[in-house]
Amino acid sequence: xxxxxxxxxxxxxxxxxxxxxxxxxxxxxxxxxxxxxxxxxxxxxxxxxxxxxxxxxxxxxxxxxxxxxxxxxxxxxxxxxxxxxxxxxxxxxxxxxxxxxxxxxxxxxxxxxxxxxxxxxxxxxxxxxxxxxxxxxxxxxxxxxxxxxxxxxxxxxxxxxxxxxxxxxxxxxxxxxxxxxxxxxxxxxxxxxxxxxxxxxxxxxxxxxxxxxxxxxxxxxxxxxxxxxxxxxxxxxxxxxxxxxxxxxxxxxxxxxxxxxxxxxxxxxxxxxxxxxxxxxxx
Amino acid sequence: xxxxxxxxxxxxxxxxxxxxxxxxxxxxxxxxxxxxxxxxxxxxxxxxxxxxxxxxxxxxxxxxxxxxxxxxxxxxxxxxxxxxxxxxxxxxxxxxxxxxxxxxxxxxxxxxxxxxxxxxxxxxxxxxxxxxxxxxxxxxxxxxxxxxxxxxxxxxxxxxxxxxxxxxxxxxxxxxxxxxxxxxxxxxxxxxxxxxxxxxxxxxxxxxxxxxxxxxxxxxxxxxxxxxxxxxxxxxxxxxxxxxxxxxxxxxxxxxxxxxxxxxxxxxxxxxxxxxxxxxxxx
Numbered sequence: 001x002x003x004x005x006x007x008x009x010x011x012x013x014x015x016x017x018x019x020x021x022x023x024x025x026x027x028x029x030x031x032x033x034x035x036x037x038x039x040x041x042x043x044x045x046x047x048x049x050x051x052x053x054x055x056x057x058x059x060x061x062x063x064x065x066x067x068x069x070x071x072x073x074x075x076x077x078x079x080x081x082x083x084x085x086x087x088x089x090x091x092x093x094x095x096x097x098x099x100x101x102x103x104x105x106x107x108x109x110x111x112x113x114x115x116x117x118x119x120x121x122x123x124x125x126x127x128x129x130x131x132x133x134x135x136x137x138x139x140x141x142x143x144x145x146x147x148x149x150x151x152x153x154x155x156x157x158x159x160x161x162x163x164x165x166x167x168x169x170x171x172x173x174x175x176x177x178x179x180x181x182x183x184x185x186x187x188x189x190x191x192x193x194x195x196x197x198x199x200x201x202x203x204x205x206x207x208x209x210x211x212x213x214x215x216x217x218x219x220x221x222x223x224x225x226x227x228x229x230x231x232x233x234x235x236x237x238x239x240x241x242x243x244x245x246x247x248x249x250x251x252x253x254x255x256x257x258x259x260x261x262x263x264x265x266x267x268x269x270x271x272x273x274x275x276x277x278x279x280x281x282x283x
Numbered sequence: 284x285x286x287x288x289x290x291x292x293x294x295x296x297x298x299x300x301x302x303x304x305x306x307x308x309x310x311x312x313x314x315x316x317x318x319x320x321x322x323x324x325x326x327x328x329x330x331x332x333x334x335x336x337x338x339x340x341x342x343x344x345x346x347x348x349x350x351x352x353x354x355x356x357x358x359x360x361x362x363x364x365x366x367x368x369x370x371x372x373x374x375x376x377x378x379x380x381x382x383x384x385x386x387x388x389x390x391x392x393x394x395x396x397x398x399x400x401x402x403x404x405x406x407x408x409x410x411x412x413x414x415x416x417x418x419x420x421x422x423x424x425x426x427x428x429x430x431x432x433x434x435x436x437x438x439x440x441x442x443x444x445x446x447x448x449x450x451x452x453x454x455x456x457x458x459x460x461x462x463x464x465x466x467x468x469x470x471x472x473x474x475x476x477x478x479x480x481x482x483x484x485x486x487x488x489x490x491x492x493x494x495x496x497x498x499x500x501x502x503x504x505x506x507x508x509x510x511x512x513x514x515x516x517x518x519x520x521x522x523x524x525x526x527x528x529x530x531x532x533x534x535x536x537x538x539x540x541x542x543x544x545x546x547x548x549x550x551x552x553x554x555x556x557x558x559x560x561x562x563x564x565x566x
Contacts, residue, residue, distance in 0.1 A: 086414040123496045143494045172494060178539030185487060186429055186495040190502040194474055196534045198557030204468060210565055211455060212469045213406045215505045222498045227554035238542060245539045248473040249532065251479045256528045257523060268463055270546045271510035278506040282493055 002027040002163070006063040006077055009035055009055050012126055013095045014069025015048075015134030017234040020167040022048035023136040033059035035070075041132065048136075049189045057085040065163060067120075072096040072233045076105035077119065084273040087116040091156045092162075093120045096186075097183065098236035099147045099176035107149070119176055121183070122169055129226070137168065144169035147176040184240035188233060189248055191222055192241070195230075198223035285310040285446070289346040291339050291361055292318055295409060296376070296378045298331075298351025298417030303450040305331040313369045316342035318353075322414065347388040348374045348446060350403075355379040361387035362400065369398040374439045374444075376403045380466065381519035382430045382459035399439040402430040402459055404466070405452055412509070420451070427452035428466075431460040468525035471516060472531055474505055475524070478513075481506035485516040 003029035007014045021027045036038050040269040043049045053059035060066050060082045068078050075094050086092070092115055096102050099119045106117040122144040126133060144164040148157040161171050174182070197220050201209050209216075234241060258266040286514035288310035290297045303558050304310045316336040317323050326332045341350050343365045351361050356376050369375070375398055379385050381403045389400040405427040411414060427447040431440040457465070458460050480503050493500075517524060541549040 032439055036486055047362055058468065071545075123494065125496070142496070145494075154558070182491050182494065185484060186491055186499050189483075190480060190499045192408060192535075192538060193480060193523070193563075194498075194502055195557035196475060196531065196538055197476060197556055198560040200472075200531055200534050202556050202560035206563070208465050208469055209560065209563075211406065211428075211465065212564070213408070213425070215477075216469050216473045217554070217564060218504045219477055220557075220564075221501045221560050223557040225558065227551055227558055230554050231551050234550060235545075235547070238545075238559050242539065242543060245535070245542070248479065249481055249535055249539065251473075252528070252532055252535070255475060255479055256532065259517055260525060262350045262518075262521070263341050267517060268510055268514050270482055271478055271513050274478035274506040275508065277481040277485035277492070278477075278503050280489075280492075281495070281500060 001025070004029045004031060005166060006031045006033070006059050006066045007032050008059060008066065008068050008082075009070035009074070010043075010131045010134075011069060011071075012129050012131065012133055013124070013138075014067060014136040015124065015125070015131035016136065017067050017069065019048045019134050019136040019210070020139055024166055024168075026163065026166045027065075028131045031059050034131075036186050042071075043131070047281045056082050059089065060085050061087070062071065063087060063090045065093070065159070067106070068092065071232055072098055072102065072236055075102050076109070079106040080109040080124055083113055083115070086110075086113055088114040091159055092117045093146075093160050095120060097121055097187070097233055099145070099179045101236050103147060103149070103176040112204045116153055117158055117180075118160045118166060119145075121145040121179065121193040122145070122164065123187070127224075139164065140168035142169055143170050143192065145179050146171055146173045147179050148173060149175070166186045170196075173212040180237050180240045181243075184237055184244040188237060188241050191225060191230060192219045192245060193248070194223040284308070287312045287314060287345045287347050287443045289314045289316070289342050289349045289485070289551050291316050291349065291365075292343060292353035292357070293326075293417075294354075295412050295416055295418075296405065296407070297350060298414035299407070299419065299421040300350050300352065300378070300418050300450065302331045302419040303422055305548075307449055307451075309446065309449045310348075311540065313341050317414075322361055322477065326414070339365050343373065344367050344370070346370060346373045348376070350372070351375065351377040353465040354512065354515055355381055355519055358385050359392070362389040363392040366392045367394075368395055371397040372444055372468045373398040375400045375538060376443050378403060378405055380404055380516055381383045381399070382428070386430060386432070386459040396503045399436055401440055401443045402428075402462075403443060403447065404428040404430070404462065405447065406470075407452075410507075423451035425452055427454050428462050429454055429456045429464050429535050431456060432458070452543075453535075454549045463520050463523045464526075467520055467527040471520060473526050474513060475510060475528060476531070487515070517530065
């Protein structure tokens with residue numbers, strides 16, 4: 001059990017971490033710091049919050065584990081800010097959806113301390129945002145990436161892995177670079193595809209879209225995601241996304257060439273490969 | 284009320300037409316012809332089937348309305364086959380998901396008869412196929428395109444429109460060419476995008492896909508569609524699909540250029556346009 005769990009900048013994910021930790025008895029004491037004063041006032045009354053700190057530095061003073069739950073672009077600065085106030089052997093992790101840059105910067109910040117940063121990315125979310133919508137079951141059965149470096153202390157990595165398992169996640173450990181390549185394909189590319197279907201159809205008569213069936217609705221559901229969050233992801237994972245997107249454009253171009261050449265054999269093979277992959281996906 | 288409704292080659296859609304017509308009292312008598320003898324035997328016992336004919340020619344002998352429900356590529360040949368056996372003023376329609384080619388060929392077949400062809404495309408379906416899975420509520424609240432030509436008799440068009448409304452559909456009338464352009468964008472393009480995401484991910488380590496969240500699952504759900512049906516659609520609507528696909532590739536290329544150039548203003552505008560379109564889609 002973690003003696004003191006600290007969650008910094010809780011939105012939906014951070015507050016869900018705290019609620020899940022309380023519900024499952026993962027931490028003895030939970031300390032929270034939120035950037036906005038009015039949120040700090042509101043959090044005092046939450047049963048999953050034992051103490052609300054006035055600053056991140058004060059929050060981490062007795063931390064066994066710190067979860068930095070801010071938007072990705074602010075994670076490195078927050079880690080930097082708490083670095084000199086972390087107790088010895090404190091473990092710092094995050095919930096950012098891109099890992100290489102965050103891990104590199106966080107490790108630099110902690111280089112001259114006795115604390116360790118091990119990156120995390122719980123693949124969980126909701127159409128809702130904000131700590132008010134936190135869900136103690138948010139991580140149940142969902143993938144959580146943990147991205148250690150070779151040089152990391154085994155015990156710190158094991159602690160982070162156990163933490164996410166205790167919250168209900170299925171943990172996958174991989175390097176930060178490999179993580180970013182994987183999510184560029186399984187998460188960022190689908191988002192860009194959905195967005196671009198949306199902009200294309202948005203430039204056509206609006207009646208067209210109202211005639212759409214469930215196929216189009218499913219294919220474009222994630223186009224409704226928050227633009228600010230996605231700008232940050234595009235910025236942080238630019239290189240891997242550019243590569244994945246180029247691969248997709250090439251595939252699409254080959255498909256169009258085959259259709260242009262009436263190469264039904266090739267088109268059937270592609271339709272069947274796509275179907276076979278989708279049929280094999282876990283429900 | 285239609286005196287004699289004839290459904291030729293009932294699969295999921297055709298049998299759902301018959302069941303919906305029976306459930307809603309749209310036709311006095313329902314006559315069916317199926318290509319496979321064993322299906323004809325099985326249909327005799329169905330409460331939504333008053334008579335099973337041994338041939339399409341025999342089936343239409345007293346038809347007020349004929350619904351040709353075969354796969355798209357076989358519709359023109361079936362219309363041709365029944366042309367000389369249709370009663371005067373019989374109305375023939377279909378359920379094909381592409382319209383220009385079918386309508387052109389069917390009209391040619393009926394040119395020297397007193398029967399009229401008015402194309403239809405009910406945008407309804409199911410993951411299931413076959414007449415056994417027919418659903419009398421399949422058309423409830425779903426869009427159905429009716430694609431008359433200017434020269435068509437108003438009463439024939441009105442009869443077909445009323446027919447689909449009586450089965451629960453929301454009818455949209457448009458030209459066959461316009462229909463094909465619309466569905467290339469709202470149905471065929473999303474299918475190709477989902478298929479190509481599937482082939483791309485199918486060529487990566489299979490563990491990657493198992494880590495995917497609901498975003499990827501939704502975006503690629505229709506990649507599991509039947510390849511044979513889609514080859515027929517690609518064939519029949521090739522020109523419109525090539526145009527829609529080229530437009531999508533151009534959009535995607537611009538998105539990638541903006542990301543490559545770190546043009547965050549442009550990327551944010553695109554993300555927001557995609558979101559705004561998706562937020563405006565009817566649930």
